Every structure is written in C-alpha cells, then in structure tokens.
Amino acid sequence: MVECLTDKKVLTKGNYAIANAAVLAGCQCYFGYPITPQSEIGEFLSGKMQELKRGYVSAESELASINMVMGAASTGVKAMTSSSSCAVSLMQEGLSYACADELPFVLVSVMRGGPGLGNIYPSQGDYIQATRGGGNGDYKLIVLAPSTVQECVDLTYKAFYLSQKYRNPTVLLADGLLGQMMEPVEFYDYPYPEIDNSSWALSGTKDHKARIIRSYGPLADDRCRFLEKLFQKYKTIEENETEWEEINTEDADIILVSFGSTSRNVKTAMKKLREKGIKAGFFRPITLYPFPSKRLAELSKTAKKFVTVEVNMGQMVDDVRLAVNGACPVELINKGVGIPPSAEEIVSRIEVL
Amino acid sequence: MQEKNFIIAGFGGQGVLLAGEVLANAFMLLGKHVTWYPSYGAEMRGGTVNCEIVVSDEEVSEVNKADTDYVVALNQASFDKFLNKIKKGGMIIANSTLVKEIKSRADINYLFAPITKLAEEVGNIKMANILALGLVAKASKLVNLEVLEKALDNVIPPHRKNLLPLNIQALKIGYEYDLLHV
Numbered sequence: 001m002v003e004c005l006t007d008k009k010v011l012t013k014g015n016y017a018i019a020n021a022a023v024l025a026g027c028q029c030y031f032g033y034p035i036t037p038q039s040e041i042g043e044f045l046s047g048k049m050q051e052l053k054r055g056y057v058s059a060e061s062e063l064a065s066i067n068m069v070m071g072a073a074s075t076g077v078k079a080m081t082s083s084s085s086c087a088v089s090l091m092q093e094g095l096s097y098a099c100a101d102e103l104p105f106v107l108v109s110v111m112r113g114g115p116g117l118g119n120i121y122p123s124q125g126d127y128i129q130a131t132r133g134g135g136n137g138d139y140k141l142i143v144l145a146p147s148t149v150q151e152c153v154d155l156t157y158k159a160f161y162l163s164q165k166y167r168n169p170t171v172l173l174a175d176g177l178l179g180q181m182m183e184p185v186e187f188y189d190y191p192y193p194e195i196d197n198s199s200w201a202l203s204g205t206k207d208h209k210a211r212i213i214r215s216y217g218p219l220a221d222d223r224c225r226f227l228e229k230l231f232q233k234y235k236t237i238e239e240n241e242t243e244w245e246e247i248n249t250e251d252a253d254i255i256l257v258s259f260g261s262t263s264r265n266v267k268t269a270m271k272k273l274r275e276k277g278i279k280a281g282f283f284r285p286i287t288l289y290p291f292p293s294k295r296l297a298e299l300s301k302t303a304k305k306f307v308t309v310e311v312n313m314g315q316m317v318d319d320v321r322l323a324v325n326g327a328c329p330v331e332l333i334n335k336g337v338g339i340p341p342s343a344e345e346i347v348s349r350i351e352v353l
Numbered sequence: 354m355q356e357k358n359f360i361i362a363g364f365g366g367q368g369v370l371l372a373g374e375v376l377a378n379a380f381m382l383l384g385k386h387v388t389w390y391p392s393y394g395a396e397m398r399g400g401t402v403n404c405e406i407v408v409s410d411e412e413v414s415e416v417n418k419a420d421t422d423y424v425v426a427l428n429q430a431s432f433d434k435f436l437n438k439i440k441k442g443g444m445i446i447a448n449s450t451l452v453k454e455i456k457s458r459a460d461i462n463y464l465f466a467p468i469t470k471l472a473e474e475v476g477n478i479k480m481a482n483i484l485a486l487g488l489v490a491k492a493s494k495l496v497n498l499e500v501l502e503k504a505l506d507n508v509i510p511p512h513r514k515n516l517l518p519l520n521i522q523a524l525k526i527g528y529e530y531d532l533l534h535v
Binding site for chain 2: 009010011177180181182183184261264265267268271339340342343344
C-alpha cells in the first residue's frame with residue numbers, strides 16, 4: 001500500500017498559501033486589519049515580514065489599509081492588503097482612486113456571506129463587488145479566481161505580475177472554503193519578470209526631478225483622453241490576459257460554468273452527467289475580469305444551453321448571459337451561502353431544468 | 354485507490370483538527386490528492402469541532418461530501434451527529450471512554466476503543482487524538498505507522514519536537530490495539 005514518499009509538497013491552508021506566495025513574489029509591504037475568514041494571512045505575514053525586514057502594518061481600519069497600500073505602491077514597491085466582504089466594501093473609494101492613479105498592488109479578497117455584516121461561511125457573493133466595484137467612475141480591477149490551494153499560490157504570483165505590468169490594482173478573489181481548507185501545494189520561485197517602474201515610481205529625487213502621482217481631476221484639460229488611454233489599457237488586458245479552463249466543451253449540449261472553489265464540485269457533476277450519457281461540458285473562468293466572453297460566445301454556437309453554478313443569488317450568470325447574447329438559454333443553479341452544492345445535487349437540479 | 358473520506362470529530366481541545374492534519378499529511382506523503390476542511394464554532398474549548406479529509410488518486414471530487422467512509426468520534430455528541438452520515442459498509446471508530454457502546458445501525462462497522470483511557474495510560478490524556486489515528490491506520494489499511502510518524506514530524510512545530518516520541522508511542526498503542534477483542 002505504501003508508495004514512494006514525496007517531500008516536495010507541503011500541506012497548507014489557502015490563506016497561508018496566499019501569504020507565503022506573496023512573500024515569494026517579493027511583496028515588500030503588507031497592510032491589513034483582521035477579519036474572518038482570512039485572518040491567517042495577516043497572522044503569517046506579521047511574523048514573516050518582520051523576519052525578512054519588510055514592511056508590515058496592522059492598520060486601524062480597512063480604510064487605512066487601502067490608503068496605506070496606495071502610498072506604498074506609489075513608491076514602486078510590491079504591496080498587498082487582504083480582507084473579506086463587508087470590509088472590502090470599505091475599500092471601494094480607494095480602489096477607484098488607485099485605478100485613476102494607476103497604482104499597482106494586490107488586494108486579496110476572501111469572500112464570506114453577505115450582505116451587511118453577513119456571516120463567516122464561504123460565499124461567492126462578491127463577484128459583482130470585485131468585477132464591477134463600488135467605487136465611482138469608469139474603472140476595472142483585474143480579478144483572478146483560484147479554485148484550489150495550489151492555485152492560491154499560482155494566482156498570487158500572477159496577481160503581483162499583472163498589477164505591476166499594467167499599473168492597476170489586482171484582486172485575488174478567494175472564498176472562506178479555500179481560505180480555510182488544506183491541500184498539498186508546491187511553492188516555487190516567482191516565475192515572472194520584474195517590471196521596470198523607474199519612469200514613474202516616487203523613488204526620491206536623487207536621480208530625477210520631483211514627480212507627482214495624483215488622481216486625474218477637474219483641472220485636467222485632457223479629461224477624455226485620460227479615460228480613453230485608461231480603457232485602451234483595459235482593452236490590451238482583455239486581449240492578452242483572459243484565462244479560463246474548459247473540459248469536454250467541444251461536443252457539449254450543456255455547458256456548466258462556474259468559478260472558484262464551487263467549480264470543483266461542478267467539474268465532478270459534469271463527469272457524472274457524462275456517465276449518464278448527457279453531453280455536458282465544463283467551463284471555468286480563471287480571470288473574472290477580463291471575462292472570457294469571446295470564448296463563451298464561440299461555444300454558444302454549438303452548445304444548446306449554459307448553466308452557471310454559483311454560491312450567491314446569481315451574479316456571474318449576468319456575464320454569461322451578456323457573452324451568450326441570447327444565442328441559447330442561460331440558467332442558474334445556486335445556493336445563497338455556505339459549502340457549494342454537492343455534485344449529486346447539481347446533477348439532479350440539472351436533470352429537472 | 355477509490356476516493357475515501359474521513360470525518361474526525363470531538364470536543365474543541367481534543368485535537369481533532371490536528372489529528373486530521375496529521376492524517377492529511379500522511380496521505381500527501383503517499384503522493385495522494387487530499388483535502389482537509391475544518392468546521393467549528395467560536396469556542397476555544399468545549400464546543401464541537403470536526404474536520405473532513407478526502408483522499409484520492411485523482412483530483413478530489415468534492416471537498417465536503419454528502420456521506421463518509423470513516424468517522425472518528427471522540428465524544429458522544431460527535432457519535433450521535435455523524436452516525437447517520439456513514440456510508441453503508443463504512444466504519445465508525447468511537448472513543449468508548451466517552452461514548453456509549455450502542456450499535457443502532459446494522460449496515461456499518463463499529464470499532465469501540467477506550468481511546469481516552471489508553472491515552473491516560475500513555476501518560477498524557479492529550480495524546481487521545483493521535484492514538485485514534487493509530488486505530489484509523491489499522492482499521493482502514495490506507496496508511497501505515499511509518500508514514501504517520503513522518504507526518505507527525507511534519508506537523509509538530511520545532512518548539513514542540515520534544516513531544517514527538519510520546520506522540521509516536523500513542524500512535525503505536527492505537528495501532529497495536531487488539532481489534533479482535535472489539
């Protein structure tokens with residue numbers, strides 16, 4: 001029974017995986033205020049960052065955290081904050097400003113139940129918050145959604161890279177299930193190139209003239225040009241960075257669409273449907289912004305139906321409907337909050353759709 | 354290997370999350386896919402707490418499954434709570450120091466062992482959780498002592514390494530507990 005032992009992997013919680021990956025990605029500054037179900041991130045970094053002589057501030061509030069992380073990012077260092085649902089709400093003004101200021105940093109959002117104070121159970125209720133945002137004006141956050149603890153590592157690295165590459169805040173959107181569960185993971189060196197920010201970072205005036213980073217404001221005479229430039233950047237992001245996973249979609253009559261931890265059960269449901277002779281496919285957006293709309297539109301030419309499975313009252317389903325644009329029906333199977341519906345439950349609910 | 358899952362449950366403070374972490378670690382060392390997911394109330398001690406471990410040769414199909422192959426119940430509340438979640442043909446390993454030996458289901462296997470009492474005999478009641486893992490290894494045949502010892506070494510932090518020999522002893526006593534007399 002005993003097979004070869006492997007010690008390449010370590011068993012760790014999603015929250016610790018994210019925190020350790022942030023350290024390996026070169027995060028120099030962390031600011032945060034504890035909230036379940038992500039407090040382990042701050043706990044881990046409070047020791048590790050000090051050990052490495054990097055910056056750690058236990059902020060007095062999430063309003064402070066988001067403004068501190070903006071300040072750190074303006075100096076060109078990699079910076080991060082993390083929080084959960086009702087407290088990410090407090091950061092929305094800062095996120096709008098950070099997009100206007102083009103400040104690169106990572107926000108880890110480990111979703112719990114809402115609205116309001118909500119509860120500490122897993123949830124996907126902040127899809128809209130992350131992809132649309134509650135801040136003012138036209139802006140986009142890059143949003144990455146891990147589905148396993150290993151992906152918590154992989155996508156934390158990627159979040160740092162994309163934020164630096166595009167000078168835009170990037171959200172790692174996990175949930176209470178991923179944050180609290182343990183799985184074997186492999187850590188590895190940060191796999192992305194370092195981005196040169198010497199042309200804009202507020203790094204002191206030794207080698208260059210004084211610089212200023214500020215939100216574009218009422219006195220700017222190139223108001224429209226700023227927004228157009230900003231959205232040209234978002235278009236580039238959409239063209240280059242859209243990522244998804246798909247299985248058995250080519251011949252599928254019914255395509256199940258799901259993101260994050262919920263997608264694990266959905267993948268199993270797809271396999272069970274195939275065993276029953278139903279041509280089911282599986283589609284998982286990994287980047288929630290940019291959303292893989294183009295690919296879904298292509299698949300809507302051959303599929304007969306899409307079903308999104310979410311742990312919220314139906315949020316991503318809107319994006320799937322926009323992508324499919326009426327080519328075929330898009331249904332929703334959901335659960336308000338908690339552990340995702342079981343594969344068996346998903347199968348039986350699909351059978352009566 | 355077909356996918357198998359375990360629920361380890363007891364009072365907060367009995368070390369069920371740690372026992373689960375050791376078991377999950379052992380499966381990782383065997384090169385398996387494994388998930389560990391905790392469930393507990395707000396209490397530091399005294400509330401009920403459990404964790405589920407799912408192990409598979411392939412990707413784990415579901416983190417939190419509808420039914421379970423093995424339940425380890427360290428107290429009566431856990432025994433009562435999870436008895437009906439066990440699959441037909443599955444097994445409950447119960448701490449008979451704290452759990453009444455009643456076999457109300459005929460379609461599952463029972464392993465009653467005085468886990469707390471045996472731990473006291475080792476010299477530390479806190480070893481009950483690890484002792485239970487010895488029973489799990491023996492009854493399930495899915496892990497062995499050698500790999501559980503390595504897993505213990507992985508999980509026990511450096512400043513507690515002095516407790517490793519006692520933990521290994523507890524593991525052995527659980528493993529060597531005579532199942533024929535159950």
